[in-house]
Amino acid sequence: MNLNNKDLDRIFKQKLGQHEVKAPSSAWDHVQRQIFDKKSRRFPWIWVGAGTFVLTVLAAALFLPLNLSGDKGEDGVNVERSEMNPSVGSDPAEDLSQQPFAEEDEAGKEGNHKTGLEERNAGAGGIAPPGQIGREVRTQGVTSASQQEESKHSSVGRKENISDLASPAAQRNEEEQASPSGERHTSESFPDGERRHGSLPGLNASGPFDAFTRRVLTEEEAAWTDPCQNGLYQYKDDECYSLKSSAPIRFALSWYYGPEFPLRSLTTTDPELSGYADLRNETETYSYAHGLGVRASMKWYSGLKLGTGLHLSKWNERFDYIDEDAEITTTINIIVDTIINSPLDTTYVIDTVSVTKSGTKHYRNTNSYTFFDLPLLIGYEVEGKHMNISINTGVFLHLLFQSDGQVLAADEQPIRYNNRDRTDHSIFKSDIGASLYTSVGFYYKLDKHWDFTFEPSIKYMIEPVTLSSYPLDQRYISFNLYMGLRYRF
Amino acid sequence: MYALCLRYARHQLEAEDILQEGFIKVFNNLGSFEHKGSLEGWVRRIMINTAIRNYHKRHHKKEFLGLDTVPDQSLEPAAIHALSEQELLELVRDLPDGYRMVFNMYVIEGYAHKEIAEILDIGESTSRSQLVKARRMLRKLIKNVQSVLV
Numbered sequence: 001m002n003l004n005n006k007d008l009d010r011i012f013k014q015k016l017g018q019h020e021v022k023a024p025s026s027a028w029d030h031v032q033r034q035i036f037d038k039k040s041r042r043f044p045w046i047w048v049g050a051g052t053f054v055l056t057v058l059a060a061a062l063f064l065p066l067n068l069s070g071d072k073g074e075d076g077v078n079v080e081r082s083e084m085n086p087s088v089g090s091d092p093a094e095d096l097s098q099q100p101f102a103e104e105d106e107a108g109k110e111g112n113h114k115t116g117l118e119e120r121n122a123g124a125g126g127i128a129p130p131g132q133i134g135r136e137v138r139t140q141g142v143t144s145a146s147q148q149e150e151s152k153h154s155s156v157g158r159k160e161n162i163s164d165l166a167s168p169a170a171q172r173n174e175e176e177q178a179s180p181s182g183e184r185h186t187s188e189s190f191p192d193g194e195r196r197h198g199s200l201p202g203l204n205a206s207g208p209f210d211a212f213t214r215r216v217l218t219e220e221e222a223a224w225t226d227p228c229q230n231g232l233y234q235y236k237d238d239e240c241y242s243l244k245s246s247a248p249i250r251f252a253l254s255w256y257y258g259p260e261f262p263l264r265s266l267t268t269t270d271p272e273l274s275g276y277a278d279l280r281n282e283t284e285t286y287s288y289a290h291g292l293g294v295r296a297s298m299k300w301y302s303g304l305k306l307g308t309g310l311h312l313s314k315w316n317e318r319f320d321y322i323d324e325d326a327e328i329t330t331t332i333n334i335i336v337d338t339i340i341n342s343p344l345d346t347t348y349v350i351d352t353v354s355v356t357k358s359g360t361k362h363y364r365n366t367n368s369y370t371f372f373d374l375p376l377l378i379g380y381e382v383e384g385k386h387m388n389i390s391i392n393t394g395v396f397l398h399l400l401f402q403s404d405g406q407v408l409a410a411d412e413q414p415i416r417y418n419n420r421d422r423t424d425h426s427i428f429k430s431d432i433g434a435s436l437y438t439s440v441g442f443y444y445k446l447d448k449h450w451d452f453t454f455e456p457s458i459k460y461m462i463e464p465v466t467l468s469s470y471p472l473d474q475r476y477i478s479f480n481l482y483m484g485l486r487y488r489f
Numbered sequence: 490m491y492a493l494c495l496r497y498a499r500h501q502l503e504a505e506d507i508l509q510e511g512f513i514k515v516f517n518n519l520g521s522f523e524h525k526g527s528l529e530g531w532v533r534r535i536m537i538n539t540a541i542r543n544y545h546k547r548h549h550k551k552e553f554l555g556l557d558t559v560p561d562q563s564l565e566p567a568a569i570h571a572l573s574e575q576e577l578l579e580l581v582r583d584l585p586d587g588y589r590m591v592f593n594m595y596v597i598e599g600y601a602h603k604e605i606a607e608i609l610d611i612g613e614s615t616s617r618s619q620l621v622k623a624r625r626m627l628r629k630l631i632k633n634v635q636s637v638l639v
Contacts, residue, residue: 002563005624009596011569012577012627016496017597019574023491027505031512333615350618352587 053376249298256484257292262315262476289315307377319365319406326361363414367405390441395434403428427470433463451486497540511539564628568635580630588623
């Protein structure tokens with residue numbers, strides 16, 4: 001009895017469908033190793049690094065710049081304090097605000113003046129500053145000569161820790177007592193009434209003078225007509241503070257572009273593969289590479305600076321290979337038989353004829369590697385008359401990496417690769433970690449804000465760009481010459 | 490699963506590669522398993538897809554040999570029943586790539602010719618003819634084994 005096709009298929013399915021063979025232990029070792037490698041690479045150290053950097057920048061921005069002008073107090077905190085004095089202005093808003101202040105003389109003594117101040121300052125749109133140390137409280141009342149004299153003697157004593165500030169009422173009482181004439185100086189005591197800074201007799205002050213800071217005010221500073229404006233900020237203890245800093249951060253934004261010269265190394269621990277590495281080096285050569293980016297930086301007067309931004313690099317290599325033993329196979333299908341299994345099921349028996357020709361085949365391709373990076377840099381910049389020079393170092397976090405091209409495989413056959421398309425041969429990673437970066441920056445000053453920048457740099461790739469399953473480690477170190485413009489704010 | 494890989498692979502090393510690659514996919518995508526079918530079926534499907542992908546990676550067209558000269562031979566049922574699973578597996582692995590792929594997918598996995606044609610990027614009629622030729626060749630191989638045993 002002849003076995004028909006259905007029975008043949010059924011027997012194979014029965015016997016092989018659930019048939020199991022024990023896999024060699026080496027296969028499981030490979031699986032375990034590859035999974036373990038992948039898991040270990042998944043630690044989000046890129047984001048940990050980026051987070052640390054951002055926190056450092058924020059911490060520096062919050063604490064370093066607030067070193068205020070003026071003499072230092074005993075605890076090194078620069079605080080100048082003054083009474084919150086009402087103003088009498090023609091501004092309707094000020095007129096509205098006069099009523100609470102009009103009641104202040106009496107109410108203040110009774111300890112109720114604070115409510116009036118709060119109402120008034122709320123009307124002035126005061127902004128509460130952060131409660132850091134180092135706030136400057138500026139005099140808002142017109143001072144008499146006696147007050148000015150008093151302030152000369154007590155200027156040191158007036159610089160005190162903000163935590164020791166007395167209540168506004170107590171301050172006013174203190175000032176009233178300090179005046180020999182006992183006269184209470186308010187804006188109403190002066191004809192102009194609207195200005196809370198007076199000129200100091202005996203000093204050649206050419207403009208409005210701040211009795212407590214003992215300096216001529218700028219036009220802008222003197223122009224304010226209401227407390228807590230023009231850079232002064234209302235705080236919860238009803239004082240007005242200036243956050244003016246004597247050591248501010250300078251921010252800058254730069255744009256750059258330039259050639260890059262990546263040097264490649266192909267290494268292997270297997271001596272038998274050194275020939276393969278040589279073959280790859282022979283068939284792939286540097287073509288051209290370039291990078292561009294934008295970078296924001298903040299610099300302190302000390303010269304320390306931090307920078308970050310975005311960077312894009314594209315490297316191109318030429319693949320050139322002549323296969324002298326190439327075979328081109330053409331397949332031709334010919335229907336040689338027709339089997340009618342049922343009225344609706346016909347099987348055509350097709351003869352497959354393959355014709356193979358031997359010859360020389362020339363492969364040419366441009367291989368590209370594209371990097372999209374987040375630079376995290378720290379540096380030191382020296383100011384010059386015409387040019388600044390800085391030394392920078394840090395890391396480039398490779399956020400994206402794309403590779404596309406053609407190389408020789410270990411069996412010396414050309415293969416195409418693309419790390420975004422896993423159906424092709426997998427050679428390159430998509431996550432390549434970070435590179436170390438160091439550079440020297442030259443900033444030629446074009447005018448008050450603009451610099452021409454020239455930055456030679458070196459970038460060293462920490463990890464190979466190739467997968468651990470690929471027999472060679474492919475790494476790069478690149479030399480870069482970036483040129484561009486920088487705008488200093 | 491290793492037996493499945495052996496069925497699709499040309500040799501043991503290739504089967505191990507498929508097994509490794511397949512299991513790495515399984516572990517990496519375990520979270521995407523939706524519990525709609527059996528885990529075994531899901532793993533099995535991944536292994537088959539890996540094997541098919543491995544087949545695509547090779548220049549398989551070179552291996553479409555003109556084997557139409559193999560005559561269709563009659564076969565006694567007892568002849569195939571006498572063979573063990575391992576021997577049948579060896580016979581399948583002796584098939585040329587194209588025959589082996591179609592035979593495995595159609596006979597063991599239960600794919601339709603239309604599906605096989607789409608997956609392997611061949612014509613549906615080619616899939617049918619490959620199956621016919623695979624059966625003919627298997628009959629011949631079984632006969633050969635039988636004659637050796639006798």
